[in-house]
Amino acid sequence: MMTYVVRRLLSMVVVMALVALVVFIVARVVPGDPAAVMLGSSATQSDVDALRRQLGLDQPLITQFAMFVRDILTGNLGTSIFLNQPVLDAIAGRAQLTLLLAGMSITISVLIGLPVGIISAVKRGTALDQGVIGGAMLAASLPSFWVGLTLIEYLAVKVHWFPVSGFGPPGASLWEHIYHLVLPSIALGLPNSAIIIRFTRSSMLDVLGDDYIRTARAKGLGLGAVVIKHALRNALIPILTVIGLTLAVLIGGTIVTETVFGLPGAGNLIVSAVLRRDYPVIQGALLIISGIYVCINLVIDLLYAVVDPRVRY
Amino acid sequence: MLTLKAPLFVAAAIACSAFGTPFGAEAKPAGVLTVAIIGEPPSLDVMSTTVDLVSTISQHIFETLYTFDAQWKPTPLLAAAPPVISDDGKVYLIKLRKDVKFHDGATMTVADVQASLERWMKTSPRGKQVAAILDSLSAPDDSTIRIALKQNYAPLMSLLAFNNGAAVVMPKALATNEGPLKEFIGTGPFKLLEHKPDQYIRLAAFADYTSAPGAASGYAGKREAEVEELRFVVTPNAVTRVDSVLSGQVLYADSLPTEMLGRLKGQDTVKPVIIKPFAWPFMIMNNKSALTGNVDLRRAMQSALSLPDMLMAAFGDPQFFAVKGPFYDKDTPFFSEAGARGAADPKKAADLLKKAGYKGQPIRIMTSTQYDFLYKMSLVAQQNLQDAGFTVDLQVLDWATLVQRRNDPNAWDALFTFHTFVPEPSLITILNPTYAGWWDTPEKNQALAVFNGEPDPAKRAAAWGQLQAVFFDQVPTIKVGDFYSLAAASSKLTGLVAAPWPFFWNVSVKP
Numbered sequence: 001m002m003t004y005v006v007r008r009l010l011s012m013v014v015v016m017a018l019v020a021l022v023v024f025i026v027a028r029v030v031p032g033d034p035a036a037v038m039l040g041s042s043a044t045q046s047d048v049d050a051l052r053r054q055l056g057l058d059q060p061l062i063t064q065f066a067m068f069v070r071d072i073l074t075g076n077l078g079t080s081i082f083l084n085q086p087v088l089d090a091i092a093g094r095a096q097l098t099l100l101l102a103g104m105s106i107t108i109s110v111l112i113g114l115p116v117g118i119i120s121a122v123k124r125g126t127a128l129d130q131g132v133i134g135g136a137m138l139a140a141s142l143p144s145f146w147v148g149l150t151l152i153e154y155l156a157v158k159v160h161w162f163p164v165s166g167f168g169p170p171g172a173s174l175w176e177h178i179y180h181l182v183l184p185s186i187a188l189g190l191p192n193s194a195i196i197i198r199f200t201r202s203s204m205l206d207v208l209g210d211d212y213i214r215t216a217r218a219k220g221l222g223l224g225a226v227v228i229k230h231a232l233r234n235a236l237i238p239i240l241t242v243i244g245l246t247l248a249v250l251i252g253g254t255i256v257t258e259t260v261f262g263l264p265g266a267g268n269l270i271v272s273a274v275l276r277r278d279y280p281v282i283q284g285a286l287l288i289i290s291g292i293y294v295c296i297n298l299v300i301d302l303l304y305a306v307v308d309p310r311v312r313y
Numbered sequence: 314m315l316t317l318k319a320p321l322f323v324a325a326a327i328a329c330s331a332f333g334t335p336f337g338a339e340a341k342p343a344g345v346l347t348v349a350i351i352g353e354p355p356s357l358d359v360m361s362t363t364v365d366l367v368s369t370i371s372q373h374i375f376e377t378l379y380t381f382d383a384q385w386k387p388t389p390l391l392a393a394a395p396p397v398i399s400d401d402g403k404v405y406l407i408k409l410r411k412d413v414k415f416h417d418g419a420t421m422t423v424a425d426v427q428a429s430l431e432r433w434m435k436t437s438p439r440g441k442q443v444a445a446i447l448d449s450l451s452a453p454d455d456s457t458i459r460i461a462l463k464q465n466y467a468p469l470m471s472l473l474a475f476n477n478g479a480a481v482v483m484p485k486a487l488a489t490n491e492g493p494l495k496e497f498i499g500t501g502p503f504k505l506l507e508h509k510p511d512q513y514i515r516l517a518a519f520a521d522y523t524s525a526p527g528a529a530s531g532y533a534g535k536r537e538a539e540v541e542e543l544r545f546v547v548t549p550n551a552v553t554r555v556d557s558v559l560s561g562q563v564l565y566a567d568s569l570p571t572e573m574l575g576r577l578k579g580q581d582t583v584k585p586v587i588i589k590p591f592a593w594p595f596m597i598m599n600n601k602s603a604l605t606g607n608v609d610l611r612r613a614m615q616s617a618l619s620l621p622d623m624l625m626a627a628f629g630d631p632q633f634f635a636v637k638g639p640f641y642d643k644d645t646p647f648f649s650e651a652g653a654r655g656a657a658d659p660k661k662a663a664d665l666l667k668k669a670g671y672k673g674q675p676i677r678i679m680t681s682t683q684y685d686f687l688y689k690m691s692l693v694a695q696q697n698l699q700d701a702g703f704t705v706d707l708q709v710l711d712w713a714t715l716v717q718r719r720n721d722p723n724a725w726d727a728l729f730t731f732h733t734f735v736p737e738p739s740l741i742t743i744l745n746p747t748y749a750g751w752w753d754t755p756e757k758n759q760a761l762a763v764f765n766g767e768p769d770p771a772k773r774a775a776a777w778g779q780l781q782a783v784f785f786d787q788v789p790t791i792k793v794g795d796f797y798s799l800a801a802a803s804s805k806l807t808g809l810v811a812a813p814w815p816f817f818w819n820v821s822v823k824p
Contacts, residue, residue, distance in 0.1 A: 032713030036720070038355040039362050039438070045720045045747065047438050054492075082355055083510045084493060090510070149552060157560045164556045165548055170507060170515060262548040262557075264511035272353070272511065277713050 001305070001312075005298070012294040019290040020072065020283065024065055027274075027282045033057075034081045034277040055081055068283065077284030082276045087284035090269060097167050098266040101181050101188070101257075102250035108189030109196050110243060116193075117200025117239075121208060122227060132197065140194035148187035148260040155183060165262030184261045188254060192246050199242045203235040210234075236307045244300035251296075252289040342518040344822035346540040346806070347563040348815075349548040353511045358494040359479045360437045365733055368477045369567070369814045370545055372532075373516055374416075375481035375499035378407060378426070378458075379474035383531035385645055385736035387474040390525050390533065391421070391482055391500065393456075402465035402768040403448070407458045414521045415484055416504035423452040428488035430458070430480060439478035439740070443469060465766040467773055471737030476532070476814055502538040502818045516543040529819055532812070539808065539821035555801065558583050564803040564822060567815060570685070571633040577801050586800040587632060588811045590642065590734040594627065594690060594793040596678075597730060597743060597750040601722040604676055611788040613665035614676075614727075617701035619657040623693045624794045627686035635795040640738065640781065647738055647774055652782030662701045675706040679719070679728035683712035687729040690793060694729075719749040731796075734813050738777050739765055743790050752789035 035051035052058045056067075071078055077087035120132040156164045162183050168176040207213065208231050216226050255267035266285065273281035305311045350369070355362055359371035380390040389395060391413060397406040413421040430450055433440035448461040460469070473480050484498055497505045502524070503516035518538035527534040546563060548554045554566040555573050561582060569577075577585040596618075598605040605611055624634040638653025676698065680691035688709065695705045708725075710718070718724045728749075735741060744761060746753035760780040767773045784790075802809055805823045810816070 030714075031717050032711070033717040034713075036716040037713050039364075045749075047441075048720065082353075084356070085510065093509070094511075149556075152553070152556050156562075157556050160560060164560045164562045165553045166546060166562070167512065170509075170513070170544075259550045260553060262546070262550065262553050264509075264547070268511065268549075275711070275713060276355075 001302075005302070008294075008298050008301070012291065012298075015294055016287055016291055020068070020287055023283050023286045024068060024279075027277070027279050028061060028064075030277075032277040034279065037276050038082060072287070077287070078280030080273075080278055080281045082273070082278040083281070087280050090281060091266065091285055091288055094264055094266050094269055096177070097181075097263060098251055098254075100177060101184060101254065101263065101265060102247060104178070104181055104185035105188035105192065105250050105254075106243065106247050108185055109192040109246060112189070112193035113196025114200055114239070117197040118204055118227060118232065120197065121201045121204035122223070124205060132201070136194040136197040138194075139190050140198075142191055143256075144187050144191055144254075145256045145260050147190055148184065148257055151183045151187055152260070167263055181263075184257050184263060187260070188250065188257050192250075195242060195246065196239070200235070200239050203238045204231060207231045207235040233307060237304055240300055240303055240307065244296050248293045248296045251292055342538050342541045344540050344824070345542040345544055346565070346817055346820065346822055347544045347546055348817065349554040349557050349563040349566040350545050351551075351554075351568045352549050353547050354514075356493065357497050357505070357508070357514070358436075359476070359481055360433050360440065361478075361493070363438055363478045365477065365814060368479065369816075370514055370516075371479070371481070371497075371499075372476045372501070372814060372816060373503040373543060373818065374497055374501045374505055375479065375483065376501050377474060377476065377480050378409075378482070379470060380476070380532040381474050381736050382533040385531070387470040388527075388530075388533035390474075391426070396470070398768065402467070402766075403462045405460040405462075405469065406453075407460070409456045409458065410523075410525070411456065413500050413523055414519075415500055416498045416519055417484065418521070419484060421482060421500055422485075423455050423458060425485045425488070426458050426482050427452050428485040429482045430460075432483075432488040433480040437478040437480070439472050439475060440480060442739075442745075443472060465768060467765055467767055468737050468739035471740065475735070475737065475740065477733075477735075502536050503543050506542070511547050513547065514545040516545075517541065518543075529810075531810075532816065536818040538818055540817070543817050558801045558803060561803065564806055565809075565815070565817075566801045569799045569801060571628050571630050571799050573801075574630065574632070574799060577799075582804050583801050584804060586802050586809070586811050587797050588800060588813055588815075589797040590795060591798040591813055592731045592733045592796055593640065594624075594687065594729070594731045594796060595743070596694065596791040596793060597728050598789055598791070599722060599726050599728075599749075600751045600753070600789055602726045604671075604674060605726040607669050608787055609665050609669035610671055613662045613669055613671070613701070614698060614703070615654060615788045615791055616658045616662035616665060617703070618694055618697050618791065618793075620793055621656075622697070623690040624796070626693045627690040628796055633797050633799065635797075637795050638785065638792065640741070640792070645736075646770060647777045649774065649778030649781055651778035652785030654785055657697070659701055666702055671703075673704050675704045677706045677708060677724075677726045679708050679710055679715050679725045681710050681712050681715050681729075683715075684731065686796070687731065691729045722751065738780070744780075750789060752787070754783075754787060754789075756783050757787065757789070 033048065035048045035055060035057060039047055039051060068078070079086055080090050083090050116132055120129045123129050152164050156162045163180050166180060168180045213226060213231055216230055252266060254265065255271045258265045258268040266289065269281060270285045273285065350366060352366065354367045354370055355364055356367060357371055359367050359375060376391050378390060378392040379387040382388045391410055393408040393410045409423060409426060415421060427450060434444035434447065446463050446466055448463045451459045453459050482500060487494060487496055487498060502519055502522045504519045506515040506517040508514045518541055522538060524536045525534060529535045548557060551570050551573065555569060555576055557563040558566040559580065574585055577583055598611050600606050621636045624636060628634045639648060639650050641647040678691060680688050682688045691707060695707045698705050715728065719728060732741060742748045743750050743752055760783045764773065764776040764780050767776050800815065806820055807823060808820045
């Protein structure tokens with residue numbers, strides 16, 4: 001197992017090196033100039049050139065790449081051109097929000113998705129099952145921005161139960177932050193719960209059709225014990241995979257929900273950096289997110305071994 | 314019956330009133346005024362950038378020697394009086410106000426002002442215009458600044474008054490530091506409290522602020538921080554900004570799409586604010602291009618375009634635009650109708666196209682969906698031009714790409730952009746021959762030199778009319794019209810004045 005973990009961590013280094021190279025090249029090949037964006041439309045070309053020199057953007061690409069690699073190897077992801085702060089600080093400043101939002105959203109998705117998927121599988125073919133399938137399809141089709149705007153309109157603007165946007169006032173406590181993330185978590189959790197419902201139902205149906213389940217029932221074991229103790233555990237592997245992938249996407253890619261709710265999370269940081277051509281942030285943030293993706297995949301793979309004793313590395 | 318406590322109470326009251334409060338006899342500032350803004354400003358260093366958002370925020374922290382009143386006339390702010398100008402118009406003596414405090418408690422001195430102006434001339438796109446013609450900058454005494462120019466330059470006062478790329482005053486120690494500004498200490502009614510990028514910028518009322526004298530008029534006159542905290546909250550999504558102000562989470566929402574007007578009308582708690590003047594949409598021509606470098610072709614394009622249709626497509630509601638040729642309105646110093654063109658004339662367009670010898674080469678026009686209104690008007694323009702016989706290659710780009718390509722004269726023939734209203738015509742970027750578009754003709758340079766060199770305001774207005782006439786004749790850029798901006802303000806706000814760079818001094822929040 002330890003050898004497997006070490007091998008996977010080494011491959012993570014290779015993945016991240018490739019990500020660094022691709023992101024560096026793509027960011028610079030795409031037209032657009034961070035200096036021009038910063039100075040505004042009234043700046044002349046000489047103003048832009050002066051700022052480019054100041055920021056080191058006039059250096060040859062190979063020099064810029066060498067400096068980038070040198071910085072990474074010393075744990076330095078550079079300084080944001082736009083925010084004028086270390087990239088690590090910019091990311092760390094958004095980590096609490098992103099992790100909280102991802103955690104709350106995946107909790108909602110799992111709390112809805114898992115039980116509903118199990119019930120739907122057990123009650124296969126019934127009106128309840130059909131209703132769940134239809135509902136899941138509807139929930140998966142709903143764009144998260146529409147869900148978000150609807151929640152804002154009815155629960156924030158009309159009845160003031162929740163705030164419209166933001167992560168909380170200055171000096172907000174953890175509970176105030178959580179309060180501000182309730183609506184965005186629902187907006188994200190609902191469509192994702194539909195995916196978990198479908199996967200859970202499908203995986204459970206595969207397992208519930210197996211001989212040992214029929215045998216357990218024939219021997220008099222209660223439905224609950226059969227479903228939860230025997231079937232679910234065997235059905236968990238694909239479900240864990242989709243939960244893991246969903247969590248990874250929530251950490252790096254919730255820009256639409258962040259924009260609707262005015263949340264300064266990681267998605268917002270990356271998209272703003274792309275629009276502003278803030279190269280250090282684009283590079284640093286994508287490197288970290290690719291690392292998180294790899295780690296989450298590793299954890300999921302290791303969980304397989306916990307859930308299924310037949311899986312050994 | 315009087316007790317021992319009464320004399321003590323009276324004595325305490327007298328003692329308190331003798332000391333007064335830091336804000337004088339007026340009520341202390343109260344409440345938090347939250348403003349939803351469109352995005353994160355690139356910096357709070359208002360000298361180094363012309364991004365309007367930076368001006369909106371920084372004007373509360375920093376002040377200039379002069380500012381604009383409601384009629385857009387330069388008026389003393391940190392200066393004590395209008396400048397004394399030499400007979401030849403080349404030397405300006407500016408007397409400074411006394412006892413003006415910086416946010417760090419120090420008193421503003423002439424050395425601070427001189428160092429700030431030197432930094433402005435080195436870092437600001439506006440200041441560099443002045444640096445090019447500066448002879449010397451000195452302080453003949455401890456309350457006077459002397460600006461000596463190599464030539465007569467009438468825009469100087471407006472440049473000193475403008476809050477964009479602004480000649481703000483900061484402590485000498487900050488002004489003489491190389492590199493980007495790291496501390497933001499000014500003389501304004503608010504001081505910087507906290508800045509969390511992509512979240513908020515908090516400004517606190519400055520207890521020792523001393524206002525310029527006179528009644529408030531535009532940006533000029535009395536300024537008072539009537540709220541304890543001014544908080545700019547970054548809210549990039551326009552619908553979220555509207556929802557925030559409707560729910561009361563913020564008290565002012567800036568830069569709203571005009572189609573949101575319907576949601577704001579008829580509300581008890583919120584009122585729409587229409588800001589005029591605001592900006593001019595431009596179709597800038599590349600005067601270096603083989604195609605649009607031909608004046609007859611440009612005139613043909615101008616005749617082909619239906620400006621009312623373009624504006625209606627862009628803004629939808631006539632409340633938010635005007636089909637107007639002249640740059641300035643009737644009650645302003647620079648109003649002139651000289652040269653303004655009439656309606657579209659397809660026959661004239663066809664004749665001019667023939668005269669230009671146009672053979673159907675594609676006209677490359679850049680536009681962007683970043684500004685929805687520019688994209689919509691460019692679609693109408695494309696149709697108008699095609700109907701007139703042009704071949705159009707409409708290139709839809711993201712804003713950062715457009716801004717970069719704009720500086721390459723080989724990459725485009727025309728582009729859609731907009732120009733925020735400026736109170737001084739010489740600040741219009743396309744008059745600068747090095748600005749993208751590269752309008753550089755003898756007639757324009759001559760008219761601009763006359764305009765910039767004329768010290769008499771009345772004659773200057775006439776000189777602007779002549780320059781405007783050259784503009785409409787040579788068509789270096791097509792001014793599509795005027796457009797206005799929509800914002801929303803809570804009914805709890807009192808004292809708010811609609812302005813292109815909204816300001817929040819003299820504004821209070823009803824409990």
